[in-house]
Each structure stands twice: as structure tokens, then as C-alpha cells.
Amino acid sequence: MVKVAVAAPGEVAREVIDGLVASGKHEIILLARRVCDGQEIKGTTRLVANFQDKADLAQKLQGVHTVLSFVNAVSDPGDAQIALIDASVKAGVKRFAPSEWFLARNDHLPWLASKDIVRKHLEDINKENKVLEYTLFQVGMFMDYLAGPRQKTKHIGRNNFLIDHRGKRALVPGSGDHRLTYTAIEDVVNIVVKAIDYQGEWPKNGGINGVTATLGQGIEVSEKISGTKFSIEALNIDDLRAGELKSSFVPELDHPAIRDLDEATKAGFIKAAYTSLLMALVDGDAVVGDEWNRIFPHYKFLGFDEFISKSLS
Structure with a gap:
């Protein structure tokens, strides 16, 4: 069992959260920008987090093994995820999945430019020594x-x-x-749940190809x-x-x-x-790509x- 943090739990995140809860294996915390009365998810703990405050995020990430980010890349210029990445490093988080969940490249998608900013930040902080293992969950x-x-x-x-x-x-x-x-959402969920338990190193490019x-x-x-x-x-x-x-x-x-x-x-x-x-x-x-397909060939x-x-x- 490890502690998993799901950041900015929106619609896609809720599908993944249901899968993690159903597995019954992990402690799950949700990092949300606000309290959502009447929308508590059984089997999880919701924490209100300031995504502009690295110290606040680092405090809430204490003891967390894996962070799954679902920050809205359309409305966020990348600041929230960069803060989340830096806070994860400070808190000693082992694994991080940025808010990808879409195409392999964003060259024609200017409203998703923040994804490339986040990718570069992850590359930069690991340039000299690997400080944070990460994968880009891409599903098409x-x-x-x-x-x-x-x-x-x-x-x-x-x-x-x-x-x-x-x-x-x-x-x-x-x-x-x-x-x-x-890729069917049920397959995305199942592979992410399996990836949390995977004992090997996460691949940087994390294609899930249905x-x-x-x-x-x-x-x-x-x-x-x-x-x-x-x-x-x-x-x-x-x-x-x-x-x-x-x-x-x-x-x-x-x-x-x-x-x-x-x-x-x-x-x-x-x-x-x-x-x-x-x-x-x-x-x-x-x-x-099919990186996760090859890791779980069966x-x-x-x-x-x-x-x-x-x-x-």
C-alpha cells in the first residue's frame, strides 16, 4: 500500500479515483482548490490546497508516494503543475504523472501549450540526477x-x-x-491502477494504446x-x-x-x-505509443x- 495524491480531481480523474478506490490497496488523498460540499468520495480524503503555494503543497504531500495530476491544461498556464512538481520534490514524492491524458504531441494545439512547459520542467529537474520519476500517460x-x-x-x-x-x-x-x-476509459483506469503497483521504473513516454x-x-x-x-x-x-x-x-x-x-x-x-x-x-x-502495453503484455x-x-x- 502506498499513499496516492490526485491533484485537481475533475471528470477524468473521477474515473481513475473510482478504479483506485475499488482496488482497495492504497491511501488516496485528493488535492482540490475548494471544498465541495456533498461531493465527498468514499475511500478518499479531500484536502483544500493552494496550487500557487509550494510550501502548502509540500506540506500536504508529506508521505505521498505517487502524484497523479489532472490540472486543467486549457485554463492553467503551467504554474500550478510546476508548483506541484517542485513541491513533490521537496516532499520526497517518488513518482509523478503530469496532466497529459491526450495526444502524443501538442504542436497544433496552442491552448495546451502548458503541457509542453510542464514536460520541459520535468526534464530539466532530472537533467543532472533523477529526482522525480515520471511518466506521460498519453491515451489518444x-x-x-x-x-x-x-x-x-x-x-x-x-x-x-x-x-x-x-x-x-x-x-x-x-x-x-x-x-x-x-483507448477506452476503462482501459486507461485499469492501466493506471496497475502502474501504481508496478515495481519497475516508470517509462518517461507512457503511451496507453487501445x-x-x-x-x-x-x-x-x-x-x-x-x-x-x-x-x-x-x-x-x-x-x-x-x-x-x-x-x-x-x-x-x-x-x-x-x-x-x-x-x-x-x-x-x-x-x-x-x-x-x-x-x-x-x-x-x-x-x-504503446509503452504501457508492452509493460503489461497480458x-x-x-x-x-x-x-x-x-x-x-
């Missing part, structure tokens, strides 16, 4: 998004990612044969689950590279960082986000066929 796209309204995750909100489930239509760059990684397939194949999964053929709108890649989304529609996007924005600002962000995501797909940034990941059957059950 949650396969669960392909199920649309049938999605059965407990905490993660429904998201479209280029697919308008309500309108039965989808956007693709060019021919739609660009590849990306889809299925790597084309966007077109992902759309076919959504079609099978919905029982409806989708209308596919192919977009010109040169337009996308110029930052222009010339589509007849823009799928809805739900993310905690933009829920409180006014409608005009939110619409602008969503359009820019999809333009950037399409280019990330074109340039191969959405395919993640673990069976959910494939498309199993995911479809489970979604329809």
Missing part, C-alpha cells in the same frame, strides 16, 4: 466518445470529436485515412452503434493548415474549461479547436468489436 482519444448518446462512462461528459452524433454527420481531413489512437485506426474506421464504429449511416464532409487540408475550417457545421464540444464562457467566445474556441485537432490528426500527433485492451457490443448491451 477516449474510445467512449464514439458511442455518442449511448456512452456509459460514469463521470466523463459526452464529446463529439469531429462527429456530430445528433446530426449523424462527421468531419474528416482529406480522405479520412489519417490514423489516431482510441486501438490505432483511421478516423474513418472510428466513424464506422459510431455508425454501427447508432445503427445509422453518417454523412461525411471531407475538408481541404491546405485550408486547415491555413487555420481555416470551411465546413457546413461545427460539432458541439463539451469541456470544463469552456463551459462558463459566453456563447460567442465558446463558439470561436470550438471552431479553432477543431481546426487544430484536424491538423494534429493529419500530422500524426494523435497516435500515441492485459487485453477493449477493441472496436468488443466496444460496440458493450455499447449496445
Whole structure:
């Protein structure tokens, strides 16, 4: 048993927390910015932490073995995670997982620039001597998004990612044969729980790779689950590279960082986000590694066929 700290427990974090609690192996503390009355999670201890105060964080991290960060990279410029990393070193934390949980590279995603700042900080503090073991848990796209309204995750909100489930239509760059990684949230949770118990050294690049397939194949999964053929709108890649989304529609996007924005600002962000995501797909940034797959070779990941059957059950 070790002490695990989960920082900024949001929707994805709640899925992981449920998995850690269900394992019954570890002491789990939640580092949150505020008290959430009536939202206490059985099997955990919630501590209100100041993510700008390294001394406060270090005090709360005393005795912690592993920190899992879910700090919102869209709204935080990196300050909170850098403070969390430095406090972890001061407190003697052994392992740290920064707030990744998405693509392998963020070159086309300026709103996630803080992820690269955090990655560099982790590299820098370990340059001379390893002071903090870490892994970048990268999962690609949650396969669960392909199920649309049938999605059965407990905490993660429904998201479209280029697919308008309500309108039965989808956007693709060019021919739609660009590849990306889809990983079911249950597999992400199971691998993270196993990683906490892993006795070897965490890999720096921590890809969790469920299925790597084309966007077109992902759309076919959504079609099978919905029982409806989708209308596919192919977009010109040169337009996308110029930052222009010339589509007849823009799928809805739900993310905690933009829920409180006014409608005009939110619409602008969503359009820019999809333009950037399409280019990330074109340039191969959405395919993640399989480092954790190789560490746990006997673990069976959910494939498309199993995911479809489970979604329809």
C-alpha cells in the first residue's frame, strides 16, 4: 500500500479515483482548490490546497508516494503543475504523472501549450540526477466518445470529436485515412491502477494504446452503434493548415474549461479547436505509443468489436 495524491480531481480523474478506490490497496488523498460540499468520495480524503503555494503543497504531500495530476491544461498556464512538481520534490514524492491524458504531441494545439512547459520542467529537474520519476500517460482519444448518446462512462461528459452524433454527420481531413489512437476509459483506469503497483521504473513516454485506426474506421464504429449511416464532409487540408475550417457545421464540444464562457467566445474556441485537432490528426500527433502495453503484455485492451457490443448491451 502506498499513499496516492490526485491533484485537481475533475471528470477524468473521477474515473481513475473510482478504479483506485475499488482496488482497495492504497491511501488516496485528493488535492482540490475548494471544498465541495456533498461531493465527498468514499475511500478518499479531500484536502483544500493552494496550487500557487509550494510550501502548502509540500506540506500536504508529506508521505505521498505517487502524484497523479489532472490540472486543467486549457485554463492553467503551467504554474500550478510546476508548483506541484517542485513541491513533490521537496516532499520526497517518488513518482509523478503530469496532466497529459491526450495526444502524443501538442504542436497544433496552442491552448495546451502548458503541457509542453510542464514536460520541459520535468526534464530539466532530472537533467543532472533523477529526482522525480515520471511518466506521460498519453491515451489518444477516449474510445467512449464514439458511442455518442449511448456512452456509459460514469463521470466523463459526452464529446463529439469531429462527429456530430445528433446530426449523424462527421468531419474528416482529406480522405479520412489519417490514423489516431482510441483507448477506452476503462482501459486507461485499469492501466493506471496497475502502474501504481508496478515495481519497475516508470517509462518517461507512457503511451496507453487501445486501438490505432483511421478516423474513418472510428466513424464506422459510431455508425454501427447508432445503427445509422453518417454523412461525411471531407475538408481541404491546405485550408486547415491555413487555420481555416470551411465546413457546413461545427460539432458541439463539451469541456470544463469552456463551459462558463459566453456563447460567442465558446463558439470561436470550438471552431479553432477543431481546426487544430484536424491538423494534429493529419500530422500524426494523435497516435500515441504503446509503452504501457508492452509493460503489461497480458492485459487485453477493449477493441472496436468488443466496444460496440458493450455499447449496445
